[in-house]
Amino acid sequence: MTPTEDGTRTIQVDTLARVEGEGALYLRIEQGQLADLAFRIFEPPRFFEAFLRGRHMGEAPDITARICGICPVAYQMSAVHAIEQACGVALGPELRALRRLLYCGEWIESHGLHVYMLHAPDFLGYAGAVEMARDHRGLVELGLKLKKAGNDIVTLLGGREIHPINVRLGGFYRIPETARFAELCEQLKWAREAAETTVRTVADFDFPDFEQDYEFVALSHPDEYPMNEGRIVSSRGLDIDVTQWPDWFEEEHVERSNALHCRRRDGGHYMVGPLARYALNHARLGERARAAAAAAGLEPVCRNPFRSIIVRAVEMVEACDEAIRILEDFTPPEQPFVEVPARAGTGHAATEAPRGLLYHRYVIDDEGLIQEAQIVPPTSQNQGQIEDDLRAFVAPRLALDDDTLQWQCEQSIRNYDPCISCATHFLRLDVERT
């Protein structure tokens, strides 16, 4: 460390900067029995609902897109649908199809990321995708290429792949050039086959023998596998309009976590996400996705959360298939957007983010200023169920050493693709054994 003339010295540090864990799992084991379990999320509160207050409703799609870099489209879609509902505006079929195409892109990139980069390493015994790439380079390359196909849809329609900028109330700022559709269509035909290969690959993984009697909650649409529209239904008979979400569900603050937990007002925890969507909408899947699921041995209802990786792969087939159909049938809308005149009122929307139902509610005044915003992401809705799963999963495995227990618990949490799972080593495990 020799100083330069002005006294500056260079210190070689060469160290990895790590996220030291934004989630922690606390287990207290008394005489071999599970006495207490708490899953904590430390991620700081984001205050997006407060940011939105006082802003013009037209800003909502751009502000909410910043909530997540992996699923910005979901936040944009729930926001625009809720505000359009408050203002009494509905879109024509052409713009509706483009929004669905954009959502397909997000499902492909998000599921591709989770299946290959986050979840597959758990099953194949690697700490992460980079370690997995040493022995399974082809798998990682396939995953990256699939993810890119999804990103390319989002870029085409959204203007860029992360935090898209082309979404606005009433539609889009501009309609993409159809000249690029044919090339994208070819890319998606490759992606569809790659997704079918993915279904076969992940179906061969070893899955723990673990099933739970979940209450599945998802959108359901009479004509299509749900993304942007539908009623909220559950496997225990709930069937409500999205405007009734607050009547049936509630958020509660749990002291140990910065994320709000959700529950049914008249019951317990529930599950949103691919397993729920699949179980409640199996009949709406296209032929190729249904065939891929059947060939993988997936029943129309799957209650093993570890097998959610297969369902995500099936949904990638569906999203590719649907995107191809939309591109091939595309009729350009007359205008890129319809006007959304401000009208005082309350609007609700729920759409299907890759991780599950995403509910938004906005109170708008007659100048279009947002007076109140409520955003309920799927990770909040699943958090209670994640803890329930962990209790049931951990109880018969308490004799495992702490490292093995941590590995299996991380895997159990990652079944839900929670936003915090982006960090490979995200979980701190505290075990108190007495």
Add this chain to the structure above:
Amino acid sequence: MHEAGLMRGLMARIQAEAQRAGATEVRRVRVWLGALSQMTPGHFAEHFHQVAPGTLAEHAALDCDCSEDPFHPDAAEVRLVSIDVR
């Protein structure tokens, strides 16, 4: 926000190294951004400048070396390479 946690940890390390060397100022910070680290230099700089005020690195210049190799063993990581102190 993983970036916030990552940056807090990184800044704590920079402070500790600078203090160990008896420095009063960090003049330059060099980092290596893995191809899969989900960080661009602009994104990294935004977060860095947000946590830097009040630290020895408050006025430090930032050098980001971006890797394009997704198969590098540390491709998903951000590496603090060196700091210039005075």
